[in-house]
Amino acid sequence: MESTDMIEKLPFASVARLSSPYESDPKVIYHLLVDVKDLPSNLPTEVNPRAVNKKNQGIS
Numbered sequence: 001m002e003s004t005d006m007i008e009k010l011p012f013a014s015v016a017r018l019s020s021p022y023e024s025d026p027k028v029i030y031h032l033l034v035d036v037k038d039l040p041s042n043l044p045t046e047v048n049p050r051a052v053n054k055k056n057q058g059i060s
């Protein structure tokens with residue numbers, strides 16, 4: 001499923017489509033204003049599992 005297919009299926013109040021400012025970069029970012037109560041129950045909600053940067057937590 002393409003990302004635009006998912007966007008068309010989500011109930012949203014507003015959408016902003018932002019293209020990359022670089023001509024060689026075809027990426028597009030979508031920002032949706034939604035009511036979380038209206039989102040599908042099977043929508044993944046896990047956070048990005050990147051390693052935590054210890055400098056940001058005040059740990060030396």
